[in-house]
Amino acid sequence: xxxxxxxxxxxxxxxxxxxxxxxxxxFLLSVYFLIARGLHLSVEFTGGTLVEVRYxxxxxxxxxxxxxxxxxxxxxxxxxxxxxQDVLIRVPLSADGDSRKQGxxxxxxxxxxxxxxxxxxVEFVGPQVGNELVEKGLMALLxxxxxxxxxxxxxxxxxxxxxxxxxxxxxxxxILGFFAFFQWEFSLSVLAAVLAVLGYSVNESVVVFDRxxxxxxxxxxxxxxxxxxxxxxxxxxxxxITHGSTQIMVLSMFIFGGEVLHNFSLAxxxxxxxxxxxxxxxxxxxxxxxxxxxxxFIKPPPSMEFAxxxxxxxxxxxxxxx
Amino acid sequence: MYNRYPLWKNxxxxxxxxLGLTYAAPNLYHPDPAIQISGESGxxxxxxxxxxxxxxxxxxxxIGVKAAEFNAGAVLVRLKQREQQLLAKDVIEKAMGVDFIxxxxxxxxxxxxxxxxxxxxxxxxxDLAGGVHFLLEVDTRAMVAKKAESAAADLxxxxxEANLPNRQWSVRLEGSQVVVRFPDAATRxxxxxxxxxxxxxxxxxESERDGQxxxxxxxxxxxxxxxxxxxxxxxxxxxxxxxxxxxxxxxLVQKQGRNRIVVELPGVQDAAQAKRIIGKTANLEFRLVxxxxxxxxxxxxxxxxxxxxxxxxxxxxxxxxxxxxxxxTSAFDPETNxxxxxISLDSKGGEKMNRVTRDNIGRPxxxxxxxxxxxxxxxxxxxxxxxxxxxxxxxxxxxxVATIQSALGVQFRITGLDSQAEASELALLLRAGALVAPxxxxxxxxxxxxxxxxxxxxxxxxxxxxxxxxxxxxxxxYHLFGFISVFALGANLVLLIxxxxxxxxxxxxxxxxxxxxxxxxxxxxxxxxxxxxREELRNGASGHAAIMAGYERAFGTIVDSNVTTFIAGFMxxxxxxxPVRGFAVVHCLGIITSIxxxxxxxxxxxxxxxGKRANLRSLAIGQIWKPGTTSAAxx
Numbered sequence: 001x002x003x004x005x006x007x008x009x010x011x012x013x014x015x016x017x018x019x020x021x022x023x024x025x026x027f028l029l030s031v032y033f034l035i036a037r038g039l040h041l042s043v044e045f046t047g048g049t050l051v052e053v054r055y056x057x058x059x060x061x062x063x064x065x066x067x068x069x070x071x072x073x074x075x076x077x078x079x080x081x082x083x084x085q086d087v088l089i090r091v092p093l094s095a096d097g098d099s100r101k102q103g104x105x106x107x108x109x110x111x112x113x114x115x116x117x118x119x120x121x122v123e124f125v126g127p128q129v130g131n132e133l134v135e136k137g138l139m140a141l142l143x144x145x146x147x148x149x150x151x152x153x154x155x156x157x158x159x160x161x162x163x164x165x166x167x168x169x170x171x172x173x174x175i176l177g178f179f180a181f182f183q184w185e186f187s188l189s190v191l192a193a194v195l196a197v198l199g200y201s202v203n204e205s206v207v208v209f210d211r212x213x214x215x216x217x218x219x220x221x222x223x224x225x226x227x228x229x230x231x232x233x234x235x236x237x238x239x240x241i242t243h244g245s246t247q248i249m250v251l252s253m254f255i256f257g258g259e260v261l262h263n264f265s266l267a268x269x270x271x272x273x274x275x276x277x278x279x280x281x282x283x284x285x286x287x288x289x290x291x292x293x294x295x296x297f298i299k300p301p302p303s304m305e306f307a308x309x310x311x312x313x314x315x316x317x318x319x320x321x322x
Numbered sequence: 323m324y325n326r327y328p329l330w331k332n333x334x335x336x337x338x339x340x341l342g343l344t345y346a347a348p349n350l351y352h353p354d355p356a357i358q359i360s361g362e363s364g365x366x367x368x369x370x371x372x373x374x375x376x377x378x379x380x381x382x383x384x385i386g387v388k389a390a391e392f393n394a395g396a397v398l399v400r401l402k403q404r405e406q407q408l409l410a411k412d413v414i415e416k417a418m419g420v421d422f423i424x425x426x427x428x429x430x431x432x433x434x435x436x437x438x439x440x441x442x443x444x445x446x447x448x449d450l451a452g453g454v455h456f457l458l459e460v461d462t463r464a465m466v467a468k469k470a471e472s473a474a475a476d477l478x479x480x481x482x483e484a485n486l487p488n489r490q491w492s493v494r495l496e497g498s499q500v501v502v503r504f505p506d507a508a509t510r511x512x513x514x515x516x517x518x519x520x521x522x523x524x525x526x527x528e529s530e531r532d533g534q535x536x537x538x539x540x541x542x543x544x545x546x547x548x549x550x551x552x553x554x555x556x557x558x559x560x561x562x563x564x565x566x567x568x569x570x571x572x573x574l575v576q577k578q579g580r581n582r583i584v585v586e587l588p589g590v591q592d593a594a595q596a597k598r599i600i601g602k603t604a605n606l607e608f609r610l611v612x613x614x615x616x617x618x619x620x621x622x623x624x625x626x627x628x629x630x631x632x633x634x635x636x637x638x639x640x641x642x643x644x645x646x647x648x649x650x651t652s653a654f655d656p657e658t659n660x661x662x663x664x665i666s667l668d669s670k671g672g673e674k675m676n677r678v679t680r681d682n683i684g685r686p687x688x689x690x691x692x693x694x695x696x697x698x699x700x701x702x703x704x705x706x707x708x709x710x711x712x713x714x715x716x717x718x719x720x721x722x723v724a725t726i727q728s729a730l731g732v733q734f735r736i737t738g739l740d741s742q743a744e745a746s747e748l749a750l751l752l753r754a755g756a757l758v759a760p761x762x763x764x765x766x767x768x769x770x771x772x773x774x775x776x777x778x779x780x781x782x783x784x785x786x787x788x789x790x791x792x793x794x795x796x797x798x799x800y801h802l803f804g805f806i807s808v809f810a811l812g813a814n815l816v817l818l819i820x821x822x823x824x825x826x827x828x829x830x831x832x833x834x835x836x837x838x839x840x841x842x843x844x845x846x847x848x849x850x851x852x853x854x855x856r857e858e859l860r861n862g863a864s865g866h867a868a869i870m871a872g873y874e875r876a877f878g879t880i881v882d883s884n885v886t887t888f889i890a891g892f893m894x895x896x897x898x899x900x901p902v903r904g905f906a907v908v909h910c911l912g913i914i915t916s917i918x919x920x921x922x923x924x925x926x927x928x929x930x931x932x933g934k935r936a937n938l939r940s941l942a943i944g945q946i947w948k949p950g951t952t953s954a955a956x957x
Contacts, residue, residue: 044900052773054772103593103766103768104594118770118772119768119770120769120770120772120773121767121768121769121770121773122593122766122767122768123765123766123767123768124763124765124766124767125764125765125766126459126762126763126764126765128459128762128764129457129764129765133899136897136898136899137897139897140893140894140896140897140898143893143896143897144889144890144893147889147892147893148886148889148890151885151886151889152886155882188898188900188901188902189832189835189901189902189905191902192832192894192898192901192902192905192906195890195893195894196839196887196890196891196894196905196909198890199886199887199888199889199890199891200843200886200887200890202883202886202887203846203882203883203886203887206879206882206883206886207850207879207882207883210878210879210882234857237853238849238850238853241799241849241853242845242846242849242850244795245792245795245796245842245845245846245849246839246842246843246845246846247842248788248791248792248795248842249784249788249789249792249838249839249841249842250788250838250839250842251788252783252784252785252787252788252791252838253784253788253835253838253839255784255787256780256783256784256787257780257781257784257835258776258777258780260449260777260780260831261780261781261784261831261835264832264835265835268839
């Protein structure tokens with residue numbers, strides 16, 4: 001079985017401008033939603049109390065809400081969590097009273113006005129923690145970016161490293177844009193997913209750029225555009241199969257992982273889909289815009305690879321590239 | 323002679339696999355729900371009688387006991403059913419009385435031969451095992467303020483005793499600074515020696531303001547830092563003691579960052595009780611009640627805790643504090659049948675107590691109970707927005723005033739407590755040591771045991787079905803090479819679990835997610851290799867050449883891509899806390915194991931299968947399509 005039977009290099013680069021426009025539009029939309037709607041941050045970031053309870057029968061949310069209102073909680077959020085029996089109650093930090101006892105107060109209120117609830121989980125996060133998490137998250141993001149740029153610059157060329165990182169930062173912004181648009185809850189595990197995606201999708205650009213370098217050395221007859229097309233075409237089947245496999249795993253988490261892994265796997269899914277697109281169709285054009293050319297790669301003397309590559313590739317029909 | 327591993331390399335692969343299987347194996351055995359019984363103090367011996375009594379009580383209550391054994395100075399009773407664990411705890415608590423600490427536990431069932439090799443199951447995080455998690459912040463500012471306060475008191479005393487010719491000096495606290503004012507430079511000159519003696523570790527600055535001559539004293543940055551470290555470390559010790567008093571099977575009390583402490587209590591469900599014991603900053607002060615000779619400046623008014631209308635004036639100086647208490651037990655006063663706490667002091671405290679009480683027989687002495695409470699309050703920031711700020715209140719109230727009948731020594735008792743419960747809690751807190759600086763609960767998480775079990779099965783099923791789907795696809799798509807890739811992926815899983823178990827890293831739900839994700843990403847390396855081999859075959863290379871070139875050329879790419887993933891994982895490890903860190907640890911370890919398994923182990927298998935065949939014309943790597951042919955050719 002072989003899914004990809006590609007007769008000749010696909011002229012991706014010819015349509016580079018279209019891809020760039022699509023990227024720009026999606027990117028700007030994401031930024032817009034991030035600013036206009038903001039992220040729906042989880043209790044870990046905002047501080048507050050989270051109580052998860054389980055009822056034997058499907059829970060009566062109205063009753064739970066009434067119980068909360070009666071107990072004097074103002075802006076509580078009451079929702080089902082994964083199944084009709086499970087209820088999640090989110091109480092913001094409050095100035096009056098001891099917010100550390102909120103978990104107990106909630107349980108007492110439920111016991112009297114919406115009985116039958118078994119406590120599954122209580123989470124309280126104080127106001128000190130949230131800001132620090134945002135700071136540390138941004139710091140981690142920054143250092144991942146710097147680290148990857150340095151590594152790729154050493155391994156390849158600064159043009160490639162900058163192109164790769166820009167392409168993948170664009171993924172990160174788009175993931176955040178989705179979370180802002182749909183107001184999905186952005187939790188710490190989603191943050192972990194976003195950073196993991198950043199490290200993972202850069203791979204994709206690495207694989208393509210590896211090929212680009214190899215092709216530049218092996219094929220002196222191709223223009224830069226043709227080299228990029230050739231590199232993308234010859235790695236596309238691997239790209240899709242690899243990401244497909246990872247996506248199978250992520251899908252499995254999405255289906256079986258329950259509510260806790262739900263948004264985590266959602267972030268990964270968006271990251272993987274846009275990762276394929278951007279690392280191939282955004283990174284390569286960007287590298288071209290930055291002006292990569294053969295001269296950047298012929299510094300090392302021709303190696304074994306060079307000799308083999310010459311033998312392996314059949315001459316392309318120049319007509320294909322018109 | 324293509325594609326053969328030397329013998330040592332094959333042996334290495336076999337050794338790695340055997341090691342992985344051995345250390346991963348203990349995770350296959352489900353732990354038993356268990357009840358752990360230990361003595362309240364180390365002196366309580368765990369005898370066969372205790373064991374029989376516990377087992378007897380459980381059997382009488384109809385709870386199935388699987389086994390009972392002695393384990394590290396405690397009795398461990400394994401139960402048949404997890405649902406009965408809480409019930410069993412109640413039954414044993416009732417049967418055994420207050421001399422024993424009864425805790426929930428999960429007892430590993432690792433077979434003896436594995437245990438002898440040092441193989442242990444992975445440690446489960448609270449989100450999988452159930453329990454209580456607290457993150458405490460130590461208020462080191464209070465500590466610094468207290469230090470400045472005591473320095474000010476020392477200075478006052480020192481200056482008084484120095485009998486300076488001009489008595490118009492004053493000592494005042496301004497924030498965390500102590501400001502000493504003198505009417506003229508000569509007096510200041512004379513006082514400097516006293517100041518240097520009384521506050522040797524503070525930075526001095528002399529200045530003149532409004533015709534007065536000032537000495538400003540402040541703690542140096544290093545001194546503050548030292549004080550903070552001391553406060554946090556002391557608090558960790560005190561918290562460990564308190565947690566041990568609570569009776570938790572495998573508690574964790576750990577410093578985190580500069581001024582935070584993590585407390586994790588697996589198996590505990592009553593968060594409220596745990597919080598009461600852990601977070602209380604209760605302390606005692608013993609002071610003489612002021613008499614008419616006491617100067618007004620050195621008097622402080624306090625009211626009784628259970629009767630605020632009753633007020634006493636105490637002297638400012640403290641005889642001893644709770645920090646000097648070495649032992650405390652609750653008991654009943656045999657005459658009045660009221661609760662009391664018997665206290666023993668360390669030698670220094672005892673000496674001081676003896677000196678003061680000897681000289682003051684007949685005078686009343688007060689016992690102050692000090693409690694620090696904090697609450698959130700709204701505060702307006704300069705820009706007009708409101709912000710929640712934690713405000714701390716120190717409450718000092720009298721619990722007892724009694725006349726000194728005779729010189730006291732290292733042992734004495736306190737009465738005047740409300741109830742037996744209060745007496746035993748005070749005794750516990752004094753015994754475990756006071757927190758030297760107050761703590762805030764800035765994060766708290768309680769996870770029920772059933773949610774933990776759910777999370778395990780969710781994580782397990784995600785990984786299982788994801789793995790199965792990938793395996794199916796790989797074998798269909800790449801035939802034998804697909805099978806080899808799946809074998810390598812399986813080896814990866816085993817190695818990763820073995821590594822986690824060996825390092826005793828804590829597995830959390832995000833950690834399981836990281837296992838699944840790592841497997842999903844690790845297959846990338848094998849796809850790269852297989853695609854490269856197909857490509858070489860497509861271009862007419864022989865079987866052996868294709869394998870060789872496939873592995874060698876893919877290797878550079880595999881390293882590159884793993885390094886970038888590792889950079890991201892490492893940063894998560896450095897900056898992450900809680901769930902992010904749980905994810906990052908597994909992610910980083912997974913990257914290491916996946917390079918080993920996808921490159922070395924899969925190659926060993928390929929070599930074992932194809933290595934001995936000369937003239938390899940075809941490889942079972944699935945159908946290979948060649949451009950230029952209309953129908954697919956079989957390679």
